[in-house]
Amino acid sequence: MRKFGHPRTVVAETAHWTVLARPQQVTLGSLVLACREPATAFGQVSPAAFAGLQGAVAGVEAMLKGFVGFEKINYLMLMMVDPDVHFHVIPRYEGTRRFEDLEFPDAGWPGPPALGAAVEPDAAVLERIVAALRARWTGA
DSSP: OGGGTTTTTEEEEOSSEEEEEOSSBSSTTOEEEEESSOOSSGGGSOHHHHHHHHHHHHHHHHHHHHHHOOSEEEEEOOOSSOOSOEEEEEEEOSSEEEETTEEEEOTTTTSSOOGGGOBOOOHHHHHHHHHHHHHHOOOO
16 A cells, blocks of 8 residues: 555545555546455455445445546556555546646546546645545545
């Protein structure tokens, strides 16, 4: 989780999952949903963590719906560099969304997310994005 800015990017934690703001915002509100267990393959995740995934996903979707008003949402499990079980959560929308003075386009809409076109806000803006997301988290 350190690769994704832990602990400064932590939005919420459940018993088995940590929700982090993605430092590279593919779209506004892009997250990482990381398993807190020492699993390096999805099949190694405990039954309790699998059961807890539903609540974590429901919490993420409710939080992001209010924050960014997504039209679709993508969950990508791209464990190529970081071996820990995690999903990249990309809220999808047509056009752009704005946070403060920054615009966050969905460069891939309506196709696959354009991961290489992410906006990387400076540390202070990312901190405010994290705070805004935390304020909307209602739990899992």
